[in-house]
Amino acid sequence: MLQKQNQKRKIAFIVEHCPIKGLYPFERVILLNKLLQEEESTLVFAKTTSSLPLQMFERAGISPVLFDNYNELAKTMRNLELDLIVHDGKDTLPEHVSLIRPYCKTIVHFDDFGDGNALIDCNILALFDEAREQMPMNALAGSYAFAVSDELKAIAESRIDMPENELPHIVVAFEDGDEQNLTYRTLRHLTQLQIPLKISVAIDAEYRHSVEDLQLMVLSRRNTSIVKEERALQSLMPVADIVICNTNYTPYKIAAVGIPCITLAQNEHELAHAFARELNGFIHLGVGRKMKQSSIQNAVMELLLHEARRDRAIRKQRSLEILHNNEILQSLLTDLAHGRHNIAHI
Template sequence: MIPIDKQRKKKVAIHVSNSDGKGTYPAKRAEIIARALTEVDVVFIRGDQSFPPPDGFPTVTIGSDSTLSRALAALKPDLLLRDSGSTLQEEVEKIQEIVPSIIHFDDFGEGGKLADLVLQTLYSDSNDKVPDHYVEGIESFIADENLAAFRNIGLREREPNSMPHLVISFGDEDAGNLTYRALRHMLQLQIPLKVTALIGENYSHDVSELRMMALGRRNTFIQVQPYNVTEMYASADIILCAAGYMPYEVAVLGIPCIILAQNDFELSLAFPKEQHGFTHLGAGRKVKQSSLLNAIMEPLLHDSLRKKAVKRQTSLGIGNGKDKVCEAILYFLDHPKRKPEGTSGKETSDMLQ
């Protein structure tokens, strides 16, 4: 038997790329996982659409996603953790020949059917049956430590006579400029309300237009980077946001939340709905002013509605997925689906089911 201290450490390769307008959460999730896997070697693979890797980890840079298989052939990792949107069957077939175990996050493509495990934190509102190796739902959502520090803050009692605070946040890019649309509607809201619009680092529209609108309404502010996102969310009495990962973050806090989907992909997602404590108004580009303003006023004017939304969110117990995800990764490192010579390993674990 080889002494434990002489055994080769297992290697995990992580590839994250910006896809489907998912914002920066995939990069944050990858860093949390990488820092938790203290017993293995972790290397990041960075492509043209990848986020900057976290400090302290070796990185391999590739010219495009088409060279991912070549990078993996050189690295020879024991497991690939991939968070790069919908994948293609042909590409994953090549990677299967190289990597013993493959885990994907939020993959709606044909390539996911060939992965060994797919963690669908984002999941569609569909009755279609998914393959057995897909794990859909909130169990895999990982809240970072800063967010966890404000867990269930919405259960606090509101200070009497304080001005309620609406935070508007449509992510890092806000490709459809829903911030502008929302602020334009907010100009017509006459109740006392502080409004803060958070502008992401890659917001490509004209910020000066937002500032001009903010001048037309009292207690309305445009906040550009740098700012502490978590603290801004936690200061809100109500949040207006997109339908991707942010509703999961809001549910950790427990704050009444209005959803405007940025695109058809977000429109199909099943989590940010009424049964989980959200008010979903559909596609943001089509929302009517009256619908948006009524949705904002209801939890502010009717405390019973606010408490109902907060209770539904906080009862989910969301955000504790780190240990389960890391346990799944370690399982596949110890029990790979494929051995180097191509023989089969053990079957997929059901530990996240």
């Protein structure tokens, strides 16, 4: 019996690309795999039509097993004798979960809003909505569901003694594709502010619109630039005074570091996410496509003019202790893999 307890548990990660959730689910799987692979036996399955996630795996030294459909995945899993399956990314269908359910005693999903979540043991939610008390019994929701990279930890450390910028530095960063082109709308409104500012526009690999339109706008504005990099936001976070972003996973990155932040929802899915609110140190302005110039300008001026408002935002964000999330997630998944939880009563 003792030998069985000391055995490594077999854990399979499944991650599928979902356009509205962006690349973060792949990053979370990479981080969780790294946390668990020393003590347990891990394997990663991936489904994507984009080369970007595959590049992320390659940099992390992971060779995922690629699959096209769940019938294929179920055949592969049939003989693995898995103790835990962890799924991330795309929302699931009941028929897909039913195919792999017989081959693992415990199935955990992250941020699954599909009907398939009714058939799993635990759904861990970072993208929770306001009505948390009405969640299903198998759901766990909280800011701890965001796994933190070493890069974010280093940025947080670098900002402790951050020198004051010569000009207030606003970073505009709408990640996960920016389907409504809120980058352009926000930049247009900010350029109408008649005060000295430095504005940096973060354009990552998922941005779906013309960069030329943005470049034309910044030509007429001093101290305004476009930063086009794969991880553009992270490159600017060490020097940002204010970040304006969407309400998917990006606010978690901001809160981990501690930066005054204004958020706009890119779509109705993001509008339902309750993390980026005043309670946690954010100014939330609702759906971005309905944004009024006065609203975004007033929010920016509120932060620029009131140091106490900025300090309060940072204090609320840091009180969440997001930088310690990985220890919580590692412990939770390890306990689930070893059957040390009565999931209905976690």
